[in-house]
Amino acid sequence: MNLNESLKKLRGLEYKNLYNNDFFLTWDKTQDELSAIFAVADALRSLRDNNISPKIFDSGLGISLFRDNSTRTRFSFASACNMLGLEVQDLDEGKSQIAHGETVKETANMISFMADVIGIRDDMYIGKGHTYQVNVAKYVEEGHKDGVLAQRPTIVNLQCDIDHPTQTMADMLHIIHEFGGVENLKGKKIAMTWAYSPSYGKPLSVPQGVIALMTRFGMDVALAHPEGYEVMSEVEEVARKHAVQYGGKFTRTNSMEEAFKDADIVYPKSWASFAAMEERTNLYGEGKFDDIKKLEKKLLKQNADYTDWACTEEMMKLTKDGKALYMHCLPADITGVSCETGEVDASVFDRYRIPLYKEASFKPYIIAAMIFLQKVKDPAETLQTILNRSQVRLFK
Amino acid sequence: MNLNESLKKLRGLEYKNLYNNDFFLTWDKTQDELSAIFAVADALRSLRDNNISPKIFDSGLGISLFRDNSTRTRFSFASACNMLGLEVQDLDEGKSQIAHGETVKETANMISFMADVIGIRDDMYIGKGHTYQVNVAKYVEEGHKDGVLAQRPTIVNLQCDIDHPTQTMADMLHIIHEFGGVENLKGKKIAMTWAYSPSYGKPLSVPQGVIALMTRFGMDVALAHPEGYEVMSEVEEVARKHAVQYGGKFTRTNSMEEAFKDADIVYPKSWASFAAMEERTNLYGEGKFDDIKKLEKKLLKQNADYTDWACTEEMMKLTKDGKALYMHCLPADITGVSCETGEVDASVFDRYRIPLYKEASFKPYIIAAMIFLQKVKDPAETLQTILNRSQVRLFK
């Protein structure tokens, strides 16, 4: 088993700042820290595949705080918690009276008496989601210092308005496995492109997270979208900085063709423009619901101008040997299947179904690795002990 | 403790095909396989009654995929999973966007990264429920073969349009215990009869499941219903075949009295006719909601012609010594209690309350036994080890 390999990698890295800390944005973390998460994710997968339980908690709660519904993310988080021995308790808006300000502080403490980790998904409003997560972290930190909470639950960002680290880290681990190691990524071209979808207002966190993360591995990252679909300029700045720092490349274009040209990897998906989302957030804040409806109509109309931004068989031919790795965070809008005109041709999607499902399969392990590294003081030692004790997961 | 007896029974049986397989319909399984499930159910109950934990999973998920609400089934499945060490994650329509076709394949994989078992209840539409379950099984089988899923979750049918195996197997185990062993069932008469209920469209899976299963134990199975309340002819065919094969008897009558006459067991409950349910399913498919309302009215009116189909004290007198075992899958429509005119007299129901609750109590153990036999390679050996280690469930 390649657990020994993962362990060896881990022993060479400096990642002690992950301990007792939160995971908000990939660019808060050092290269070694991200590598440690990949190594532990691989190690956990390898343990489980060999029917060895990586359970480190005998009891404890993992709290999922979702400000919008998501089956996939909910199951990924539940899977990660279960693997490590935490029971999940869901806190959703319907069940609680959580809100902003005063109430956040109180609720954060009230739900955390036995909480080891809190997974938060809050991606709806620009400028709110990340801030909310940081606040929850601050309040439970205070609660722990003040003697209210016996342990300090750490935060895992399960998607915010700025980044979607559990998705992009899973994407990256998938790429690493597909290309046979991080050392093979130097100079590989990835096209992160906008694609048409008949729906409206998909979050920006995936494209933003991808350009910020993939530029750290020496890759040639091409961001493409129609005019008016710009992402947050701060995150573009991060991508630009990373490209320089890590010897990669970051370009932006308004041509999908240009991005697809000779790409090793393509990641075409729909998103709303940052400016439009900002406008919507402001309108919500002002309670102008009629104006929001008008905005939505305008944006859907704007979308319809770009139905040709689709990952068709024609477009795929432009990529490296016509065989770029197609990626998506799922669910995709598949032309003729889930909608009339969408992000991707059915034949393309179908050809990449297995790699797409594998891409998704890394997410529970990425989340579990984040929790593991946040809660365990000496991860390499602990993994070694887990391997030595070899407690079976399924007794048979 | 009679665990040794169960173990002895188990060792004499051939049931290896249950391993890594699904449970859809009782008639997919051999006599030995059903006997193995009964033996393991008894063994698990005996272990738990003696405060010995039968836990075989250290972690892992049991997913409940319910396409309609059900407190009882949900708790039975949760109890079975918990007993074996699996944490339950509910996937209900409200929380997910699961649908037919393309999406089923994707969702089946997305929820199964850590899933050991999926319990599915989908009994609403004729010709759909069973097919849906088979498809989910096919998709996770593919997911496992393609390397997406580390383990292949197996399916337990928690009720479909054709069969309700966890109910009828619990019913059968109850009968075995009440009559002191399967060897005493030869020639015993069971009346599976329709009964009036003021509600509409109760599933056919219970009467169908009962006639298909009880004919395998040498019993004399009498199916009775008014004209127009026929069950699926394919399942009647199965019952007829079983009666011949296993030395039992299967008759059909339009007289409740005839069925009750000298019966050792009576199982009176309401159901909708197969033809009507098929019509409703087609109307749904065509989106003809006005016609569905008309159909409902027609069916309720038709029901009202048969209010005399009730398990009254008078009717009970017709049975063997007036003391037939009264059975029901619960909840029953009790005349004067839960409705004005229903399936059963309050005094009859009340006299059989304890056996009725006991009947229900077997269900968690039947479900747990199915999971146990699906996931454990050498069940007899594993049960022996569980007995030897004698880990207490409640430490006190």
Add this chain to the structure above:
Amino acid sequence: MNLNESLKKLRGLEYKNLYNNDFFLTWDKTQDELSAIFAVADALRSLRDNNISPKIFDSGLGISLFRDNSTRTRFSFASACNMLGLEVQDLDEGKSQIAHGETVKETANMISFMADVIGIRDDMYIGKGHTYQVNVAKYVEEGHKDGVLAQRPTIVNLQCDIDHPTQTMADMLHIIHEFGGVENLKGKKIAMTWAYSPSYGKPLSVPQGVIALMTRFGMDVALAHPEGYEVMSEVEEVARKHAVQYGGKFTRTNSMEEAFKDADIVYPKSWASFAAMEERTNLYGEGKFDDIKKLEKKLLKQNADYTDWACTEEMMKLTKDGKALYMHCLPADITGVSCETGEVDASVFDRYRIPLYKEASFKPYIIAAMIFLQKVKDPAETLQTILNRSQVRLFK
């Protein structure tokens, strides 16, 4: 660690009647029994704070049966169950068809096949909540005797119409810790006072529970409320009796100032009058929904006459050295924060935020202690064994 101290306390107490019994009302229990709960709560906290798992269940279910929503209580119960090794299954009205009479008996059994404990919250209607809990207990007791249930789940009252024992016991343990021991409470004055809130119909269980419990520890309990906001006279009677029996004092006044005067502890919160709640319950029973609306309007108008009943800085100055311990069951209606005019000044609330959160932090441990003492035959011996085995909660 002070676990040894708790154990020593426990060994001197007589509390065997808690075993296999329910917790409905604090005044059903002896002084020793309440002290045992405090001692075990402290012991469990001390174990967990030292990363020693107090898990006593290897598997089993804790059922939460909430007849109205509550994030805080739900999380407290889930935390308590998780700490001891029970998995929580929620049964809420939406998911089930539970109702009164016949159905309660059946559902109580159907959800309890693997249940070790049932936590019930039913505080909405006067004269109903407590009765409901007693009935559930009776039905599962019967189920166990009749051989339906392998174990007899015990009941924990998570709030009823009469008492809120998990809240008031947590409050009391907080007081004990703040004042350095139960021996220091003799003669200490606690003001349980009504306070204005813009909302309507808050339950009476907290003030009732507080006057009945705090009078047992030699404290000087002053109940204050405007005319028309009387609590149940039966509970006042209990408080009066306790004051005599345990050498405390119980007074009732219509002046908030009088109650606050020289108080060591103040507990100002809103509630509806018993008479009004009784009227509402009757109107519900008769289905007179228009009259209920009229009643609500009348009561809100009545409330508005007493906006000056608030825990202001001015009022706090009346207390002992101006420094009484401010208590609340949370969430509080904070003037200028969660409402325009409420129960407490923002500056007062803010000064006591940490003690308030600590007060709440005792609740999971109180619930866990109740479960522990209900399910474990020899608690002191078991705690000693838990300490000896020293199984880590988080393996790191």
